[in-house]
Amino acid sequence: MDKQHVGLLGATSLVGGCIQQQLLNKNWRITAFSRKKIKNSHTHITWLQLGTKFQPIPYTNNKIVIWICAAPIWVLPEYFDLLLTYGIQRIVILSSTSRFTKNVSSDPNEQHTAQLLIKSEDQVQTWARINNVEWIILRPTLIYGMGRDKNITEIARFILRFGFFPLLGTAKGLRQPIHATDVSTACILALEALNLKNCTYNLTGGETLTYRDMVKRIFSALNKKPRLIRVPLWLLRLIIPIMRRLPRYRLWTAAMAERMNQDLVFNSLNTQQDLHFSPGSFVLSAKDLP
Secondary structure: OOOOEEEEEOOOOHHHHHHHHHHHHOOOEEEEEEOOOOOOOOOOEEEEEOOOOOOOHHHOOOOOOEEEEOOOHHHHHHHHHHHHHOOOOEEEEEOOOHHHHHHHOOOHHHHHHHHHHHHHHHHHHHHHHHOOOEEEEEEEOOEEOOOOOOOHHHHHHHHHHHOOEEEEOOOOOEEOOEEHHHHHHHHHHHHHOOOOOOEEEEEOOOOOEEHHHHHHHHHHHOOOOOOEEEEOHHHHHHHHHHHOOOHHHOOOOHHHHHHHHOOOOOOOHHHHHHHOOOOOOOOOOHHHOO
């Protein structure tokens, strides 16, 4: 395998951007794919635009045998033919632990997301087996970083706008936030670990803390005194539909509040041992905030 050239799907995503930077630091060549037209800005990156139907004929002479997919896993089947055209032999794919946590959600849309993740993982594994492609699926937990995530950043924006944050009960549910740069590091380690193939790993941060403490850390990073207001579930169910009228909060659900008291933790010891991976603690820098 050419360990100096990688194909990257989802190159403009949060994790995709981190992967780019880390690969460039290691002097890799990247062929990055995006639905947007992006001008080449680095000698080691070639950008190719994906249309609604990609036509790979001009690029069939460029073999790319190893790949990373940082796009949502459910879009990957659209590009199975593309990957085969380039002669794929190995791929690292990001999924999510939401396949477990949202599968029992009270919200039908979240249940649909979980089922989509499960179905997509099955599709990828079947396709890979038929075409003799090595694969590793990484399932991150709560990803944050660069002020671009939809988890920590949204909490920070709420605090900046309203000066407080509502919690359901004691908000004692445990979390293992993982920084986007740690996720990208794990992707590259998995790509390089040629002794590993056809396996899945849960990917967690290096620290476990309660949802309440996580929110308090965000207040601290914003240089604000924590103002946490305990709100009963019935009131949240009244407030959230009103909040959803605002574009920024259109994806908020009562199920999100219910999970504040649920432990969403996973054993990732085998991930750390197999990939020699050491994720960092939950630390927010200025660039991680909106």
